[in-house]
Amino acid sequence: MILRHVTIDCANPYELGTFWSTVTGWPLSGEDAPGDPEVLVEAPSPLPGMLFIRVPEGKTVKxxxxxxxxxxxxxxxxxxxxxxxxxxxxxxxxxxxxxxxxxxxxxxxxxxxxxxxxxxxxxx
The missing domain is CATH 3.10.180.10 (2,3-Dihydroxybiphenyl 1,2-Dioxygenase, domain 1)
Incomplete structure (x- = not known):
């Protein structure tokens, strides 16, 4: 089994994905754009990517x-x-x-x- 992505629920996938892309230096998927419901930050192999997915509820606990x-x-x-x-x-x-x-x-x-x-x- 291979860990493909780490998925993070969020309000704004493109904004949060862009933040993490800048932090890590890893690119956003060429398929993603502002307003998309999910955005992938592509990690170098063999690391898993970071997948940001829009959810309606906000973060409430640690x-x-x-x-x-x-x-x-x-x-x-x-x-x-x-x-x-x-x-x-x-x-x-x-x-x-x-x-x-x-x-x-x-x-x-x-x-x-x-x-x-x-x-x-x-x-x-």
Whole structure:
């Protein structure tokens, strides 16, 4: 079995898909356009794509599943600032004085996701 997509319910698939496309650097499907009821962010193989689907109800509680991202081209703190600049909001800051920890952010529709330290910061 292969995990093909991670599906995210949302109010505006194109806007949220565009946000995540910008965050990840992965393209939107060439078949998608503003106003579409679903939008696919195409991940590089073998990763699953991110499929955004319009639903009528809004988010009301904490996510039961969320993304943990590890930057590849920046430090954790640089990535947090970059993503906030793209429209994310700071939710919980779990960084420590020793430089450990992670940051929990909210995407434009309030879905939680975390940014961890990069491999370089972990000494890997």
């Amino acid at each position: 996510n039961r599943i969320h993304f943990d991202w590890m930057p590849t081209e920046r430090t954790r703190d640089e990535e947090v600032e970059r993503v906030i600049g793209l429209g994310a909001k700071l939710y919980e800051d779990h960084r420590t004085a020793e430089g450990l920890g992670w940051v929990t952010l909210l995407d434009p529709e309030g879905n939680e996701f975390c940014v961890e330290r990069s491999k370089g910061e972990r000494g890997l």
